[in-house]
Amino acid sequence: MTHRNRLSELRIISCLWIFTCAFLIAPALQAEEQSDLKQKLARLPQPWQKKLHRLTLKEYTETLKYWEETCPDRVQVNRIGVTLEGIPLPMLKITDPKKDDKLKQVCLVTALHGGPERSGTTAVLHFIEWALSDDPEAVKTRENQLLLIIPIINPYAYFETDRFGNSLKIDPYTGGGTVNWDLKTFEFKLPDKAPEVMAVLSVIDQFRPDVHVDVHGTGLQEYAPDQLGTRERYRGQTMFEVTGSAYSNMSLRPWDWRITDTINNAGIKAGFGYDRFEADAQRLLWGSSLTAMSNRLWLGRPNFYTAHYGYARYHTMVLALEVGWEQSGLARLQALMKIGNERWKGEYFTGYPVNxxxxxxxxxxxxxxxxxxxxxxxxxxxxxxxxxxxxxxxxxxxxxxxxxxxxxxxxxxxxxxxxxxxxxxxxxxxxxxxxxxxxxxxxxxxxxxxxxxxxxxxxxxxxxxxxxxxxxxxxxxxxxxxxxxxxxxxxxxxxxxxxxxxxxxxxxxxxxxxxxxxxxxxxxxxxxxxxxxPRETRTYGWKPPQSVMERIQDTK
Incomplete structure (x- = not known):
């Protein structure tokens, strides 16, 4: 055997040895890594192991009665409509009856996807508890505002189906799309098929609210019917949270971005963070003349939703919240109330800037x-x-x-x-x-x-x-x-x-x-x-440096 052949044989033997070692050792290493991964997972909290309480219609109805019985000088529960199935649609009026309503702002709080988006409704229920409390800002809110609160506008969906639509598949949030709206008169075309929509519109027409905040959140709406099981949500289900608008509708927002920032800052102070739509995506807003470059623009589009009815008719300021954690939703709703209780930037009177x-x-x-x-x-x-x-x-x-x-x-x-x-x-x-x-x-x-x-x-x-x-x-x-x-x-x-x-x-x-x-x-x-x-002097215009002027003068 030549020296060269001997070296080749040694190389082959070495490769075979390395391959054999790798083949024998790799599973052991993989098993060790897998064990380490499982230990890491085991150390993490698993809130989803416990289910959330699923609110029933009876519990909801009795809770509203309880609030009305225990706080008769702070809340009144009115029926504003009834579903096609005969389920009442209640609305809470929270205010201080000792104060003249003429001196109060009107704030409408809804959960138009409550409905299947349950954390929107539960955040509103937390807000009601706060609004009825002796917290100084809650007291001030009752003195200065009339709160109209509709926690569940679509009880058929909330308690029966966890789908967006009512029993005729019309979503109260959108009214079923612009095809169901006359956008010249702002009338809803299908009143008999969506009493939930008509109930909201009747409240807006009666009270002409200064502000309408619509609260959304997490739920089972994306679950297929065969995945719903007991229809209990798991703990820990959350989402990215947003304030002032909606991903599906960029026009559902306050006209003053500082209002959104003020509300977000209250939530940030409470420990939460918020997605800011086109600002965080660093994209420009879409417009019809920019359609050719739409893949470079923010994905949101302007749409007419039920909440726009108040703006269209009465110049009501509208905004939406997405709620992943109820305490975040509560902090932001409290911040909105504070805006209504105080004098906004550049305004003469206290209250929401809507005039x-x-x-x-x-x-x-x-x-x-x-x-x-x-x-x-x-x-x-x-x-x-x-x-x-x-x-x-x-x-x-x-x-x-x-x-x-x-x-x-x-x-x-x-x-x-x-x-x-x-x-x-x-x-x-x-x-x-x-x-x-x-x-x-x-x-x-x-x-x-x-x-x-x-x-x-x-x-x-x-x-x-x-x-x-x-x-x-x-x-x-x-x-x-x-x-x-x-x-x-x-x-x-x-x-x-x-x-x-x-x-x-x-x-x-x-x-x-x-x-x-x-x-x-x-x-x-x-x-x-x-x-x-003006009683002050401001400068106008600009001229080149003196050296430049002298240089020009020398060339004349």
């Missing part, structure tokens, strides 16, 4: 009134009428001068013009306008035209504004001297009902002009002017 119904370049038509009920009535009326409002401001905007002109009828809208000379000519023969004062103010400035936003022409008989109207200007200085504020050329005095209010907040001095019902009924043209001294 601006139309806007144009930082100028706003807003609800009139010094009480929540008066503002609610005004807001509801103005929200219905606002598409026909035409608006204008002097342009370019100029420090020391603010204007906001609003026409609420076709006739008044025809008087607005982008041309300053034509506009002033149109105002000459209007008996309610002090033409000379208006002309003096307008011609004293450097503006070149009016920027005009035309409203929709009213096709039906135009109705007068019967609940009052207010207008807001925002002056970008902290402490300006408000020299002259006029409506239709007539000087105004400070007054919360018939005049103006001014306050600082959120970086602006806000000026609100208030027109009471007795005047708004007879008016369709509102020409607001505000002259002010």
């Amino acid at each position: 601006r119904v139309q806007g144009y370049i930082g100028h706003f038509v807003t609800a009139w009134g010094t009480t929540p009920q008066a503002r609610r009535q005004s807001r509801s009326e103005l929200w219905k009428l606002q598409p026909r409002f035409s608006q204008a401001i002097l342009y370019p905007q100029t420090a020391g001068r603010e204007t906001y002109f609003v026409a609420t009828s076709n006739k008044a809208a025809a008087l607005l013009s982008a041309d300053i000379t034509e506009f002033l000519e149109n105002m000459k023969n209007i008996p309610t306008v002090d033409h000379e004062a208006l002309k003096t103010i307008i011609e004293a400035g450097p503006e070149i035209k009016f920027a005009v936003s035309q409203g929709q022409s009213a096709s039906d008989t135009e109705q007068p504004i019967e609940q009052g109207i207010s207008f807001q200007l925002r002056i970008p200085y902290r402490d300006p001297d408000l020299v002259d504020i006029r409506l239709n050329g007539h000087l105004l005095k400070k007054c919360a009902t018939d005049g103006y209010l001014a306050w600082y907040g959120d970086g602006f001095t806000h000026v609100q002009i208030n027109v009471p019902p007795e005047k708004s009924k007879a008016s369709d043209l509102y020409l607001i002017t505000c002259l002010y001294h």
Whole structure:
């Protein structure tokens, strides 16, 4: 045997030895790793080994009776409808009856998927216990708000099927899709097939809530019928939690993202974290003109759901919560109540920021009134009428001068013009306008035209504004001297009902002009002017460094 052949034989023997060792040792190593993995798993908690209590219809009904019996001065249980199977649909009204309801915000709390998403309902039940308690913030909430709470809107699904739909497969959350809604009138087309939807709409129509929060969560909805078993959920079932919107509907959210952040911060303080939709995914929102790049945009799409009915009809602020842990849902609902009990950023009155119904370049038509009920009535009326409002401001905007002109009828809208000379000519023969004062103010400035936003022409008989109207200007200085504020050329005095209010907040001095019902009924043209001294000096423009200017000068 040559030396080379001997080396080859040794290599073969070595390889065979290594392979044999690996073949014999590997199972032992795998068994050791498997044992180690099992020990790690054994050390972890296994909450799913215990089932959660499954609420029955009798327990639910008796609990509502118990609350009403033990807290008669805090809660009233009303029946708002009945299912096709004859199951009552209860709603709890929680408030302090010693306080006048005219002075209260109205908050609607629902679990429109309760229904199968049980942690949404159980979070609401925890919230009810808190709202009935002696906690100082709960007491303050009952004093300042009327809470309307519907923990289970779809008892057939909650207690019988764990499916989204009622017995005719209509989901109260969506109303069964936009095909079941008339989006011109916002009427539900199938009232006889979905009494659950009609019950919610009747509450919204009766109370015109300032805010509607819809609470969702975990359940058995994704289980196939043959997987439901005893229909008891296991402990530890959770989900990613979200606030203010829904993955399926990006428009189901408050208009002010700071509200969502405020609510989330309360939950974070309690130890929970929240997914923030497109912000966390770092994607832009979808729009119809961006369809070609939709695979690069946030997956959420705008849809009309039942909760949008309040917004569509009454400018109700809507938001949704997804709840994985009831204590997280409770913390966030408590934070929402706190917003309603306090003065929000830039607002004059306490309560939810819901009163601006139309806007144009930082100028706003807003609800009139010094009480929540008066503002609610005004807001509801103005929200219905606002598409026909035409608006204008002097342009370019100029420090020391603010204007906001609003026409609420076709006739008044025809008087607005982008041309300053034509506009002033149109105002000459209007008996309610002090033409000379208006002309003096307008011609004293450097503006070149009016920027005009035309409203929709009213096709039906135009109705007068019967609940009052207010207008807001925002002056970008902290402490300006408000020299002259006029409506239709007539000087105004400070007054919360018939005049103006001014306050600082959120970086602006806000000026609100208030027109009471007795005047708004007879008016369709509102020409607001505000002259002010900023009382501070700000710089404008930019020029190159002096060295550059000198260099240019030397080359001349």
